[in-house]
Amino acid sequence: MHVPVTIIGAGLGGLTLARVLWVHGIPSVVYEAEPSPTARAQGGMLDIHDYNGQLALEAAGLVDEFRGLVLHGRQAFRVLDRDGNVLFDKADDGTGGRPEALRADLRRMLLDALPSGTVHWGHKVTGARALGDGRHEVSFADGSTATTNLLVGADGAWSRIRPLLTDATPEYVGTSFVETYLYDAETCHPATAEAVGGGSMVANGPTPDVAINAHRENGDTLHAYMQLTRPLDWFAAIDFTDPAAATTRIAAEFEGWAPELTALITGSDTAPVLRPHHTLPIGHRWERQPGVTLVGDAAHLTAPNGEGANLAMLDGAELAQALAAHPDDTEAALAEYEEAMFTRSAAPFDEALVMESLFGDDIPEQLAELFKDHDQTA
Numbered sequence: 001m002h003v004p005v006t007i008i009g010a011g012l013g014g015l016t017l018a019r020v021l022w023v024h025g026i027p028s029v030v031y032e033a034e035p036s037p038t039a040r041a042q043g044g045m046l047d048i049h050d051y052n053g054q055l056a057l058e059a060a061g062l063v064d065e066f067r068g069l070v071l072h073g074r075q076a077f078r079v080l081d082r083d084g085n086v087l088f089d090k091a092d093d094g095t096g097g098r099p100e101a102l103r104a105d106l107r108r109m110l111l112d113a114l115p116s117g118t119v120h121w122g123h124k125v126t127g128a129r130a131l132g133d134g135r136h137e138v139s140f141a142d143g144s145t146a147t148t149n150l151l152v153g154a155d156g157a158w159s160r161i162r163p164l165l166t167d168a169t170p171e172y173v174g175t176s177f178v179e180t181y182l183y184d185a186e187t188c189h190p191a192t193a194e195a196v197g198g199g200s201m202v203a204n205g206p207t208p209d210v211a212i213n214a215h216r217e218n219g220d221t222l223h224a225y226m227q228l229t230r231p232l233d234w235f236a237a238i239d240f241t242d243p244a245a246a247t248t249r250i251a252a253e254f255e256g257w258a259p260e261l262t263a264l265i266t267g268s269d270t271a272p273v274l275r276p277h278h279t280l281p282i283g284h285r286w287e288r289q290p291g292v293t294l295v296g297d298a299a300h301l302t303a304p305n306g307e308g309a310n311l312a313m314l315d316g317a318e319l320a321q322a323l324a325a326h327p328d329d330t331e332a333a334l335a336e337y338e339e340a341m342f343t344r345s346a347a348p349f350d351e352a353l354v355m356e357s358l359f360g361d362d363i364p365e366q367l368a369e370l371f372k373d374h375d376q377t378a
Helices: 012-023 052-060 065-069 103-112 192-196 231-235 242-251 259-266 308-325 328-345 351-359 365-376
Strands: 007-008 028-031 045-047 079-080 086-088 100-102 124-133 135-140 144-149 149-153 172-181 200-204 210-216 222-229 274-278 292-294
Touching: 007 012, 007 135, 012 028, 012 052, 012 103, 012 274, 012 308, 045 103, 052 065, 052 124, 052 308, 065 103, 100 103, 144 328, 172 231, 172 259, 192 210, 192 222, 192 259, 210 259, 222 259, 231 274, 242 259, 308 328
Parallel strands: 007 028, 007 149, 079 200, 149 292
Antiparallel strands: 045 100, 079 086, 124 135, 135 144, 172 222, 172 274, 200 210, 210 222
């Protein structure tokens, strides 16, 4: 096999790939557009699932390190109506299969588990081209290039590597999040902190076009997403460079909701950030092309469903394992990896598997009925 493996993107998928390759004695180099590991906030918490993300961490030999990052108690889960009434409440008893950790901590864990110099920071990719015989050249914004015999795009939704394999591009799915943070919530917004509880909270309205999702991060920080089903031009009419005006406009969509819930937007300590949801076609795949493949959102972007980071990590781990299993036949390894990844990404969202991961064998009938009733109004 030609080495080192060239990975574009130092997110969780790319870093998991690099780590599992290293476990198997295969060198890699990672190119990342960000100038440093701390140049940008990495987002909030992730629940790492026992049926995909945790399997990747086992392959990476990092289960103990991961357990040290888990924020205990954050698997608590509750559902509220728009009046703030608690419809369902489950404490974190330590038996759930989706422990929570901060994305930034997970990324740091993976970086610390790689040899120094593996990640080349400040390398923004502007394009890539095939050179023949499975070789590719990657161009960077600073004018430099890199040539490789094995190229992996782990560069997310707007991948610069994807065009080597497919013409597919992400499309807007019709829903967006507006992201906010409340700091010192126990002191400044005690009613809101009580409503969210110790873990995650979902508040549904009478119609499915608006909802609020929130969770507790470190200490009493609350991280929230106002979910709205609206066209992109509706959001384009909102000036998000004017935080006060944007906050007022988004809050108007939740008129009549309990104040402890609307405070997640009106009381935000950060400017509201628009997060539109895009997807690649479900079941999207490509013909095998020598010397290049994709992992994570670059390969199978979907709207947020709690699986994205987990699947990216599993993709990285399985690709590395396939390469290790076929040291003299890289193309066989890529074909094996892609077939498994295509099958997984084409499968419908498995609600039963998610429920089992959350609640074990005793899935609450009350919760199942609650979501069933809400789905029927969609």
